[in-house]
Amino acid sequence: MTPGDSTILRFEDVSLHFDGTAALDHVSFQVSPGQTYVVLGAAGSGKTMLLKVAVGLVRPDSGRVWLFDQEITRLREQDLFDMRARVGILFQEGGLFDSLTVAENVAYPLTNQRVLQHAAAANSNGNGAARTVEERVRESLRFVELEQTLDKFPNELSGGMRRRVGIARAVVAEPALLLYDSPTAGLDPITANTIVALILKERDLRNTATIMVTHRYQDGHLMANFRYNPNSGQIERAGGGRDLSQVSTKFLVMNEGRLVFEGTEPELQGSQDSYVRKFLRAGGA
Amino acid sequence: MLGIRAFRNIFRGPHYPDDIFIQMDVIGVGSLFIVSLIGLFSGIVMALQMARALTQYGAQGQVGQIVSITLVRELGPVLTAVLVAGRNASGIASELGSMKVTEQIDAMRALGTDPIQKLVTPRLIALATVLPLLTIISDFIGLTGGYFIASTMLGLTFSEYWTSAWQILEYNDLAQGLLKPLVFAIIIALVGCFYGMRTTGGTQGVGRSTTRAVVTSSVWIFVLTAFITYVWNRIFVT
Ligand SMILES: Nc1ncnc2c1ncn2[C@@H]1O[C@H](COP(=O)(O)OP(=O)(O)OP(=O)(O)O)[C@@H](O)[C@H]1O
Ligand SMILES: [Mg+2]
Numbered sequence: 001m002t003p004g005d006s007t008i009l010r011f012e013d014v015s016l017h018f019d020g021t022a023a024l025d026h027v028s029f030q031v032s033p034g035q036t037y038v039v040l041g042a043a044g045s046g047k048t049m050l051l052k053v054a055v056g057l058v059r060p061d062s063g064r065v066w067l068f069d070q071e072i073t074r075l076r077e078q079d080l081f082d083m084r085a086r087v088g089i090l091f092q093e094g095g096l097f098d099s100l101t102v103a104e105n106v107a108y109p110l111t112n113q114r115v116l117q118h119a120a121a122a123n124s125n126g127n128g129a130a131r132t133v134e135e136r137v138r139e140s141l142r143f144v145e146l147e148q149t150l151d152k153f154p155n156e157l158s159g160g161m162r163r164r165v166g167i168a169r170a171v172v173a174e175p176a177l178l179l180y181d182s183p184t185a186g187l188d189p190i191t192a193n194t195i196v197a198l199i200l201k202e203r204d205l206r207n208t209a210t211i212m213v214t215h216r217y218q219d220g221h222l223m224a225n226f227r228y229n230p231n232s233g234q235i236e237r238a239g240g241g242r243d244l245s246q247v248s249t250k251f252l253v254m255n256e257g258r259l260v261f262e263g264t265e266p267e268l269q270g271s272q273d274s275y276v277r278k279f280l281r282a283g284g285a
Numbered sequence: 286m287l288g289i290r291a292f293r294n295i296f297r298g299p300h301y302p303d304d305i306f307i308q309m310d311v312i313g314v315g316s317l318f319i320v321s322l323i324g325l326f327s328g329i330v331m332a333l334q335m336a337r338a339l340t341q342y343g344a345q346g347q348v349g350q351i352v353s354i355t356l357v358r359e360l361g362p363v364l365t366a367v368l369v370a371g372r373n374a375s376g377i378a379s380e381l382g383s384m385k386v387t388e389q390i391d392a393m394r395a396l397g398t399d400p401i402q403k404l405v406t407p408r409l410i411a412l413a414t415v416l417p418l419l420t421i422i423s424d425f426i427g428l429t430g431g432y433f434i435a436s437t438m439l440g441l442t443f444s445e446y447w448t449s450a451w452q453i454l455e456y457n458d459l460a461q462g463l464l465k466p467l468v469f470a471i472i473i474a475l476v477g478c479f480y481g482m483r484t485t486g487g488t489q490g491v492g493r494s495t496t497r498a499v500v501t502s503s504v505w506i507f508v509l510t511a512f513i514t515y516v517w518n519r520i521f522v523t
Contacts, residue, residue, distance in 0.1 A: 057391050081397040095392030098384075109396050 007032055007069060008177050008209040009054055014063030016049055016257075023049040024060065025257035031177075034248060036203060037211045038220035040279060041254035047213040048092055050254070051179045054211070055087050056080040068176065085109075088170035092181040092213075094162055096154040102165050103150040106137045109173040140172040141165075144198055160191040164198065171202050178202065180212045184219055196222045197235045204228040217280060224249035224265045253279060287405065287479050294399070294406040301407055308411035312373050316419060319372070320365050324423030327360055328352060328430030336438055345439045349450035352431035357454060357462040361424040363510050366469035369416060370502040374477040377408055378498035381481025382491035390482065400482070409474040416470035417463050424462065457521045465513055469506050476502040 009031040016024040023046045031037055041047050052058040053065060056072045064073045067083050075083070088109075089095075096105050110133045141147045144164040154162055163183060170178060180199060184192035196219050203210045204227050212223060227238045251268045253261035255275045261268060268276065331352050339345045381404060384390050393400045428450055435441040480494040480501070 052391065055395060057394055077394070077399070084395050085397060087395070089392070089395050091388040091392055093386065093388040095388035095395075097389055097392070098387075112397050 007066065008035070009068075009211075010066040011050075011054070012064045012066075014053060014060045014065060016046075016053060016058065016060045022046075022257040024053065026063070027257075027259050028063075029252060029259065029262060031209055031211065033176075033209055034207050035209050036223055036249040037252060038223050038249065039211060039213045039252045039254060040215065040217060040220060041213075042215065042279070044256075045254040046257040047254055048181055049257075051089070051181055051211065051213060054179065055084050055089065085173065086176045088173065088175035088178045090163070090166045090170045090178075090180045090183055092185065094154070094166055096162060096165060096169070098154055100153075101150065102141070102146070102152050102154065102157070103137055105154065105165060106140055106169045106172050107133055109169060110136060136172055140168040143171065143201075144168045160187050160195070163187065163195055167195070167198055167202070171208075174206065176209065178208050178210045180210070180214075182213055182215065184214060184216055192216070192219070193222070197228075199223070200226060200235055201228040205230060220249075220251055221265065224251075287401065287475060287482070290401050290405075292409075294402045295410065299402065301403055304403065304407035305410050308408050309415050311376070312369065312408075312411055313415035313419065316369050316372055316415075317422070320368055320419045320423050321426050323364055323368055324361065324426040325430040327364055328356060328427030329434055331355060331360070331427075332431035332434035333438075336434060340439070345435075346441065346445065347449065348435050348439060348441070349428075349431065349446040349448075350453040353428060353450035353453055354458065356424050356427045356431075358458055359510065359514070361427060362420050362462055362465035362469065363506060365420045365423045366416065366466060366473065366506045367503055369412075369419065370469075370473050370506060371499055373412070374473045374498040374502040375495045377474070377477030378481040378484075379491055379495045381478055382484035382494040383488075385482060385484045386487050386490060405474070405478040405482075408478060409471065412470035412474040413467055416473070417466040420462065420466040457517070461513070461517050465510060468509055468513065472505045472509065473502050476505065 007030050011027050011029050014024055014027045015022060025046075027046075027050065029037075039047050039050060049058060053060050054067065056065075056067070056075060056077075060073065064071055066072065068086065070083065072080060072083060097108070100108070138147060138150075141150065144167050146161060146164050146168065149157060149161065149165070154165065157165065167180075167183070170180075178199075183195050183199060187195065199210065199212060200223065202208060203223075210223075212219065214220060225238055226235050228234075229236050250262065250264060252259055253268070253273075253276050260273055261271055261276045263271070268280070271277065332348055335348050335351050336345060339348055339351075381390070384404075390400045390404075393403060428447075431450070432441075432443070432446045435446045436443070477498045480498040484490045484494040486493070
């Protein structure tokens with residue numbers, strides 16, 4: 001764990017308190033390129049705060065956070081904008097802008113980010129750039145199979161569709177890190193599996209480092225054991241010696257702000273920690 | 286803190302003129318009718334009250350002056366601001382509050398937009414422009430209401446009423462009558478945005494923020510009008 005190594009995200013002894021109770025309690029871990037992290041934990045265990053601290057939306061009380069090898073704990077908001085441009089986030093409560101259409105929502109990361117504005121300003125051919133934005137929005141919505149909703153408003157869509165629009169917006173700028181906050185919460189099992197399939201597809205097509213927060217152990221199991229096959233266009237069980245998704249998927253279990261477990265799925269299954277065991281039993285694992 | 290950042294943003298980019306115009310429309314055009322109506326009746330009520338008192342001293346000719354001074358210095362700005370606080374401090378707090386609890390504000394920050402620049406500053410600019418205008422309209426309609434009473438009940442002519450109403454006003458009355466709505470606009474915008482942006486606790490939290498925004502901004506309007514009048518009198522009327 002030398003700072004010289006290339007990491008996507010690193011937490012070092014991060015704590016965050018709200019009115020005396022710890023939302024994050026001395027949390028340390030690190031995510032390498034191409035890795036998948038599945039964060040499990042009960043309601044209020046600090047999963048959302050973990051993600052928000054990771055991109056500087058919330059500042060920790062103590063500890064340090066590196067995003068793409070740059071320490072962000074003390075960065076100004078203006079400088080954080082550039083860092084966040086390389087991260088895609090699906091928010092637990094959606095975070096879609098009510099006042100914008102689906103297409104405008106998905107285009108937002110492309111049209112708004114300052115990095116891209118600079119690039120567009122440098123590129124004198126403004127017309128060509130505008131067309132690319134529209135193409136990329138369509139492509140991203142096609143990816144989540146919602147191309148027909150371009151001109152709808154978010155509140156005209158179902159919960160599962162909104163989640164998919166959220167994913168389209170998160171992936172449209174081809175980020176190097178994707179954060180999904182409870183992507184399957186409140187959805188029926190079938191829709192939930194479609195959502196996880198999309199997350200797998202994005203991860204395996206572009207080999208994006210992914211952190212998925214969930215309270216369903218099932219989601220983590222899918223992330224660790226299945227992969228998207230670009231040839232068949234299907235999700236299939238990962239197997240064979242060449243397949244690394246098993247080892248590159250790690251689980252974190254949180255309880256009242258503390259990380260009580262970090263490791264692979266077999267290690268999780270074999271964990272003797274009483275909270276982890278209780279959590280797995282309740283999740284039907 | 287919010288205030289400092291919102292003001293600083295007025296002078297630096299990026300600007301969102303569309304949002305400013307939308308807010309001016311929502312706040313200005315939306316409040317015009319109710320502000321006019323209340324302005325009209327406050328003028329009428331005041332003229333009625335004054336008519337009785339002034340007739341006792343045979344001074345009914347001065348009704349225009351009294352209505353004019355009270356409206357322009359005090360009642361116009363305060364009533365208009367309290368109405369706009371009721372309509373728009375609540376509207377702003379609930380709109381920003383629901384954006385907060387659905388993580389739209391976080392999403393904005395995550396996607397490189399400063400929510401103060403995008404949400405607070407346009408509302409501040411819109412209110413600071415629109416509230417003085419609404420106040421002027423309200424003052425004028427109030428005076429018209431006063432004229433209606435003065436002419437029907439006291440038999441004053443058009444020019445008797447309006448000349449005395451106009452001549453009594455000094456520049457510093459007008460200045461006071463415009464400074465107040467400007468200050469109140471800032472209070473309404475910042476209080477509404479402040480409670481909206483720090484909403485927590487889901488939809489219930491939005492309700493709480495809305496109520497607090499109206500109560501807090503209304504109280505500040507009354508406190509500040511007293512303060513401004515006091516300071517003003519010390520400076521100009523010694
Ligand atoms: N704005 C806030 N003010 C006060 N306390 C907060 C705030 N946000 C979060 N908390 C507290 O921080 C702790 C962690 O919250 P967090 O949202 O990270 O939980 P979570 O694991 O995401 O839960 P869920 O599965 O319900 O989404 C909780 O105890 C919560 O009450
Ligand atoms: Mg959460």
